[in-house]
Amino acid sequence: MNSLDPALDLFPLAASILAAITCGVLGNFLLLRRESLMGDAISHGVLPGLVIGFLITGDRSPFTMLIGATVAGIATVLLVMLVRRLGRVEAGAAMGVVFSVLFALGVLLIERAARQTDIDADCVLHGQLETLAWYDAPALWRDVPAWTTIESIPRQVWGLVIACLLACGFVIAFFKELRLAAFDPGLASSLGLRPRAIDLVTMVLVAIATVASFEAVGSILVIAMLICPAATARLLTDRLSRQVLLSVVVAIATAVLGYRAATVVPSWFDDESVNAAGSMAMTAGIILVAAILLAPVHGVVSRSIRSRRLARRIAVDDLLATLLRTEEARSPDAVPASAVNLLRPPKPAAIERARRSGLVEGRSGSDLRLTEDGRRVARDVLRRHRLWETYLVEEAGLSPDHVHDPAEVLEHLGPIPSIRSSRDPHGRPIPDPD
Amino acid sequence: MTAVLVGSDAADWSELLELATFQGGFNATIVTIGTMMLGISAGVVGVFALLRRRALVADALSHATLPGIAIAFMASILLGGDGRSLPLLLAGAAVSGVAGVLAIQALGRWTRLREDASIAIVLSVSFGIGVVLLSWIQSNEPSSSAGLDHFIYGRTASMLPGDAWTMSLLAVVTVTLTTTLRREFGLVCFDRDFAISTGWPVGLIDLLMLGLVVLVTVAGLQAVGIVLVVAMIVIPPVAARFWTDRLRVLLVLSGTLGGLGGWFGAVISAGLPNQPAGAVIVLTTGAVFAISMLLAPRRGVIAIALRRFALRIRMEGDHVLEAAWDHAADRGIDHPRLEVDMLRRIARERGWTPLFNRLVRMALHRSRMIMKTSAGSIELTPSGRRRGATVARNHLLWERYLTTHADVAPNHVDWSVDQVEHVLSAELVASLEEALVAEGVDVPPRESSP
Numbered sequence: 099m100n101s102l103d104p105a106l107d108l109f110p111l112a113a114s115i116l117a118a119i120t121c122g123v124l125g126n127f128l129l130l131r132r133e134s135l136m137g138d139a140i141s142h143g144v145l146p147g148l149v150i151g152f153l154i155t156g157d158r159s160p161f162t163m164l165i166g167a168t169v170a171g172i173a174t175v176l177l178v179m180l181v182r183r184l185g186r187v188e189a190g191a192a193m194g195v196v197f198s199v200l201f202a203l204g205v206l207l208i209e210r211a212a213r214q215t216d217i218d219a220d221c222v223l224h225g226q227l228e229t230l231a232w233y234d235a236p237a238l239w240r241d242v243p244a245w246t247t248i249e250s251i252p253r254q255v256w257g258l259v260i261a262c263l264l265a266c267g268f269v270i271a272f273f274k275e276l277r278l279a280a281f282d283p284g285l286a287s288s289l290g291l292r293p294r295a296i297d298l299v300t301m302v303l304v305a306i307a308t309v310a311s312f313e314a315v316g317s318i319l320v321i322a323m324l325i326c327p328a329a330t331a332r333l334l335t336d337r338l339s340r341q342v343l344l345s346v347v348v349a350i351a352t353a354v355l356g357y358r359a360a361t362v363v364p365s366w367f368d369d370e371s372v373n374a375a376g377s378m379a380m381t382a383g384i385i386l387v388a389a390i391l392l393a394p395v396h397g398v399v400s401r402s403i404r405s406r407r408l409a410r411r412i413a414v415d416d417l418l419a420t421l422l423r424t425e426e427a428r429s430p431d432a433v434p435a436s437a438v439n440l441l442r443p444p445k446p447a448a449i450e451r452a453r454r455s456g457l458v459e460g461r462s463g464s465d466l467r468l469t470e471d472g473r474r475v476a477r478d479v480l481r482r483h484r485l486w487e488t489y490l491v492e493e494a495g496l497s498p499d500h501v502h503d504p505a506e507v508l509e510h511l512g513p514i515p516s517i518r519s520s521r522d523p524h525g526r527p528i529p530d531p532d
Numbered sequence: 533m534t535a536v537l538v539g540s541d542a543a544d545w546s547e548l549l550e551l552a553t554f555q556g557g558f559n560a561t562i563v564t565i566g567t568m569m570l571g572i573s574a575g576v577v578g579v580f581a582l583l584r585r586r587a588l589v590a591d592a593l594s595h596a597t598l599p600g601i602a603i604a605f606m607a608s609i610l611l612g613g614d615g616r617s618l619p620l621l622l623a624g625a626a627v628s629g630v631a632g633v634l635a636i637q638a639l640g641r642w643t644r645l646r647e648d649a650s651i652a653i654v655l656s657v658s659f660g661i662g663v664v665l666l667s668w669i670q671s672n673e674p675s676s677s678a679g680l681d682h683f684i685y686g687r688t689a690s691m692l693p694g695d696a697w698t699m700s701l702l703a704v705v706t707v708t709l710t711t712t713l714r715r716e717f718g719l720v721c722f723d724r725d726f727a728i729s730t731g732w733p734v735g736l737i738d739l740l741m742l743g744l745v746v747l748v749t750v751a752g753l754q755a756v757g758i759v760l761v762v763a764m765i766v767i768p769p770v771a772a773r774f775w776t777d778r779l780r781v782l783l784v785l786s787g788t789l790g791g792l793g794g795w796f797g798a799v800i801s802a803g804l805p806n807q808p809a810g811a812v813i814v815l816t817t818g819a820v821f822a823i824s825m826l827l828a829p830r831r832g833v834i835a836i837a838l839r840r841f842a843l844r845i846r847m848e849g850d851h852v853l854e855a856a857w858d859h860a861a862d863r864g865i866d867h868p869r870l871e872v873d874m875l876r877r878i879a880r881e882r883g884w885t886p887l888f889n890r891l892v893r894m895a896l897h898r899s900r901m902i903m904k905t906s907a908g909s910i911e912l913t914p915s916g917r918r919r920g921a922t923v924a925r926n927h928l929l930w931e932r933y934l935t936t937h938a939d940v941a942p943n944h945v946d947w948s949v950d951q952v953e954h955v956l957s958a959e960l961v962a963s964l965e966e967a968l969v970a971e972g973v974d975v976p977p978r979e980s981s982p
Contacts, residue, residue: 198818199767199815322660390643
């Protein structure tokens with residue numbers, strides 16, 4: 099139950115991995131072209147093609163069904179484009195109309211053909227990995243290489259091998275064109291790269307991938323694999339080549355983990371194993387959520403840590419600047435303005451942090467003093483603040499009583515404005531750089 | 533193909549007629565009314581889903597209901613029920629559908645993924661979760677879980693009298709809300725920023741629109757199923773959109789189409805064997821969509837193609853008139869004629885087919901720009917001469933404008949049908965004209981209105 103068995107698991111697992119790689123690779127370009135939902139549309143749209151292929155030949159010959167489905171998949175792509183261009187219908191609505199009509203047609207045809215066939219819409223949605231069982235398999239994994247003959251590999255796996263080679267070959271051969279078409283279609287077409295043709299070929303390959311995958315893993319997994327690994331990789335890196343490689347790794351991990359989880363997790367509760375395709379889609383979602391939270395640069399956690407760190411630094415900077423302003427206000431030649439209401443009460447946590455870094459000394463309250471280091475930082479902050487105030491008045495034309503708040507933000511973030519002045523708009527001295 | 537669709541089973545037309553006129557027995561009438569009401573609700577709510585560009589959000593929403601249905605079922609079993617309490621299942625569906633929509637919004641807010649990606653992620657992952665839960669339920673509670681997967685494809689026949697009442701109530705609520713609040717909804721769809729700046733509770737209005745979509749989706753699950761419920765929301769408004777630009781008309785048309793689709797689907801699926809209502813509804817409205825896209829008077833594909841062709845014919849006719857006018861002006865002839873050589877040259881240069889050539893001349897005739905003289909030659913009428921002069925003038929001035937003011941290379945300039953006076957200011961036109969005259973170019977005078 100808990101270990102993989104060649105008879106039950108070899109080909110289903112191989113099919114899942116191949117489907118995951120095929121869809122994962124292509125998904126990168128759907129994601130960048132903002133066509134992610136095309137996978138959804140195509141995988142629903144192939145249904146009538148499958149059934150018509152079946153009805154024409156009358157038997158479940160894989161070849162005709164494959165051709166029917168591929169034609170229907172490509173027809174879906176073309177119909178969506180047609181409705182968008184000719185009918186001037188928004189992309190999402192166009193896809194919704196086309197794929198639901200095609201799917202409805204498929205459902206109706208299946209009902210009509212139900213007496214003659216065992217295909218049903220369920221197997222298109224969920225896939226039938228269990229049909230890939232290898233009945234005369236050796237009992238032990240180490241015997242598998244010796245046993246594996248070409249004939250024992252099911253045709254679904256062959257179909258996936260071909261689809262996978264096509265998808266990977268296309269992406270490797272046309273990587274430059276795909277990248278340009280994804281990021282700058284205008285430049286691509288001016289260089290004669292025909293981004294629309296590249297789009298179309300991508301879509302045709304998505305259709306082929308969908309058809310090759312549906313029988314084994316079902317369309318839900320196809321949709322999940324077209325989007326989730328690519329989205330995960332997109333959150334982990336900014337380079338397209340790395341993104342594509344990462345998406346393949348994520349796709350393989352999703353397939354393996356999802357496949358195992360379908361059996362292993364229920365067994366903890368002594369339950370039967372659950373649908374493997376669904377489990378893989380779920381795993382893809384879990385991995386994506388992990389990436390959303392934990393990605394090094396774009397992750398929610400790292401972003402919140404960064405922004406919290408920034409907030410702490412700003413609080414300390416503000417405290418130091420406040421202390422320096424208070425010193426200034428006590429000096430005899432201070433400019434008597436509404437300076438007092440500009441001073442915010444410092445946060446206790448900021449005082450504690452500044453004291454630990456040796457920027458302030460003394461007890462909290464009126465006794466708090468700047469150290470030498472603290473004074474240097476405070477002068478720098480105040481210098482930035484007053485330079486920005488000067489800049490905003492002189493260059494941006496704001497009135498002097500409106501510049502404090504923007505300068506309060508810019509002093510922490512912006513570069514130092516290249517302006518020379520010894521006094522700010524309120525007549526206070528601008529500290530020299532150290 | 534038709535044989536497959538309609539079926540070889542001999543259709544009993546009188547029975548269909550009875551069903552269609554609500555006389556096919558109590559149960560059939562209930563189902564027909566219920567489905568019709570659902571169609572109306574989906575049609576009117578769909579208008580705003582379309583305008584708000586949320587067509588596929590509805591799709592993700594419906595797929596995201598599956599885990600909720602499964603969890604509600606499991607919860608009901610745990611609490612000692614039999615898991616078939618429909619209100620509980622639908623409540624579960626609504627909760628997880630809303631959670632799916634929130635997840636789409638959260639993905640947009642917290643990650644750099646675009647909306648299409650977020651929709652696809654929520655759709656596939658939540659449906660995957662639903663499939664896992666369903667397969668778990670089916671292996672553990674095989675006896676009581678039968679029928680749960682009806683939610684995926686729907687089953688209108690399972691509608692009860694109470695459901696028809698619920699659907700009618702839903703239709704009343706959605707129609708009332710969308711008609712009374714159509715201005716508010718429309719503003720948030722068309723110009724969100726303006727709505728915010730004028731202090732409308734945009735978030736609340738948006739939420740109400742979304743809430744209506746959730747209601748209709750959940751109500752439609754039972755009848756047409758998860759995969760096709762989005763079609764009831766999307767297709768009627770998209771089809772209706774071809775016929776009108778007015779929101780009120782759009783609402784009426786879309787609601788009517790939705791209702792008709794529901795009525796037809798219910799009748800067909802009750803009267804003929806093996807015709808699932810959801811699929812029939814979608815195909816009916818889909819056919820209306822296809823017809824609308826082709827035939828609608830202004831936005832239809834054929835109308836647009838005809839308009840473009842008419843415009844092209846007129847532009848080519850303008851070319852002919854201009855050439856004739858130029859030809860005559862160069863030679864100081866008073867009555868410009870269409871010379872055979874000239875026509876042949878234009879036809880060659882502009883790549884006309886003989887048929888197109890005839891069409892252009894016929895169009896010129898019909899608009900009384902040219903006429904046959906008694907001598908057998910073709911001559912420009914006074915209005916043809918005026919038109920030729922105007923076109924020649926526009927051509928000259930545009931060419932000059934584009935080369936001197938717009939930095940366009942002279943060999944890339946072609947004239948446009950737009951009258952130069954309509955686009956450029958009077959002063960600019962006058963100065964262009966002056967410059968041309970100063971170079972000795974003969975600029976035709978501006979057409980004086982007759």
